[in-house]
Amino acid sequence: MIETLRRQLGLYDVKIADVDLRNQVLESTNYSGVMVWKIQNYSRRKRESVSGRTLSLYSQPFYTSRYGYKMCARIYLNGDGMGKGTHMSLFFVVMKGEYDALLPWPFRQKVTLMLLYQGMDRRHLSDTFKPDPTSSSFKKPASDMNIASGCPLFVAHNVIEGSFYVKEDTIFLRIHVDTSDIWDVY
Template identity: 45%
Template sequence: MSSLIFSPWGSAKLLSAPSPTQQGEPAGSPGGAPGASEGGSRCDWCEQLAEQGHRRDCGHHVCEGCERDSSRAGILSCLQCLEDQEKQLLNDLDRQVHHQQLGTVEEGESLAAPSHRRLVVEVVQGPQEAPGRLDQRLDEVEAQQKTLQNIVTVLSREMGRREGARGSANRGSANVLGEAMARILYLEEKVAKQDTLLALKDVMISNLGARVEALEQTSYNGQFLWRLPDVGRKMQQALSRQTPAVYSPPFYTGRYGYKLCLKVYLNGDGTGAGTHISLFLVLMRGEYDFWLKWPFHLKVTFTLLDQVGEHHVSSSFRPSAASSSFQRPVSKCNIASGIPEFFPLCQLHAPGATYIHEDTLAFEAVIGDTNL
């Protein structure tokens, strides 16, 4: 009589995989007693390198993530062992079908997989009973395959959930970083605007200071006293033609009168070039020109003041009604007009002369009758 004898794991109860001493160590796993594995081992389930893991009784290495996921899913068996068993079942089934077709199998014949040497097929029963046992074995294989599929489905769902949570965390971090960068750019733009406003304020303060200084030197009665400092340097600039002329601050013949200023050539101009100080009057465009009488007709008197003694020198002239210098200004100022040979340079530097005092010259301009 002949019969088919199968290994015990062919029943409803799953059989653990053979130990490393029986079938050899799994690929990528060092041998040894079960317990915590060394850093850098490869997980036999997910095939990823893991800093920390666990070596199961079967000899397979499992990382902490896979161990935790299988515990949540209620899976106690080793997934690698189940996969190996499924492959072996299919191989053994193919061999049994093949031997049944041949009609006999030698007792003690070695099967293809060395890890399942306990699964020995003996032909002790006739071909009439073999098909029933074969159908039973097929049902068991299908049941185990369904179990494996369920386990894979649960693990896939758990891995998907973990990946989704990780992606959400990454997106959250990206959003926070984007908001921080936008805030930084906004603050930088605001600081740049504040810097621009501060620069404009500095310019306004400077202009305001210049206007205050000019107002302090401005007169509104037709009499103007002008102290010209740093004469030595300005003389050198006039000789080198670097700055041949110097302008005075503006003054007025009255509160609503003509706006004027003085222009002096320290080394002379025109007929007085190189020999005399030349002093001119400049008619400027004013705020109240619209109601003043034109052309300008008031007498002009210039005086070089002796700052120590009383040897003042004065010269006067009357404007020419035909001269363009005394018409109503259409630009910022008209062409200067005055006295080219106002004061000889030789007398200015003569011994005992005190017109230059503390490197300063003093001029006076008196504009004739300002009763309009």
């Protein structure tokens, strides 16, 4: 009987952990089209990127509205493509969402990628682009996520390191999707 109770307790622990994880995801979910991504332990993560251990990181998903497009960001701290070894590369990713059948495709919203300056004068670095409607990156996703699109030469390493872009071994990125001309489906 004690063994049965232990097994039941174990099952309850698993269920509680699952509910806790779901609550954490719901609390951090953003429906405004703007996401601020905090990356801690920058130095260690950059070393892991240089060594090839962890090439890229994905942000948490965010949305243009409650029933809107699902998106995330992808960063290569040691660069990707033309930026490999010299730059931080930052990309935008359209993900498969629950309400994709109701949304217009291809994705056409203006996207701004930004590295936030943590000093007093707020010299944020940014790049803005309007999606190419012919690119597969902005078509309705057939798998979990489309191919990332963005900036392989986003910011040079020598600009980032030793500056207020990294403070207390942490960087902040801001992704802003212009939602001003999106018609809500609900």
